[in-house]
Amino acid sequence: MNPDGSQAPLEVPVNINLSLMEVLRAGGYPIPGTCGGIALCATCAVDILSGNEKLSPAGDQELDMLDLLPQSTAATRLGCQIRLRPEMDGMIIRIISES
Secondary structure (H helix, E strand, O other): OOOOOOOOOOOOOOOOOOEHHHHHHHOOOOOOOOOOOOOOOOOOEEEEEEOHHHOOOOOHHHHHHHHOOOOOOOOEEEHHHOEOOHHHOOOEEEEHHHO
16 A cells, blocks of 8 residues: 555565565565564564455564564564465555555
8 A cells, every 4th residue: 555545556476485575675665674584673564454364473573573663553564574475465565664
């Protein structure tokens, strides 16, 4: 979801084995990912607006980082910890740094 509330589809090739953060960065979205994807900075935080049930549960390291974010909600996840799979088709996310 864009800052103005509009949605922009993001097409991801099948079987690429990338994280959501990596795909967003490659697509030109403003998601810093300062730590390079090892769940140490939370600059890739996203809110899962639709499709949260399609994700694996957050691990302890991800949950520890999310606890440090004042704007974190139950729908917040780290993009670097979400490995994209075909069954995630249709998910709607919002990059927190944009909101």
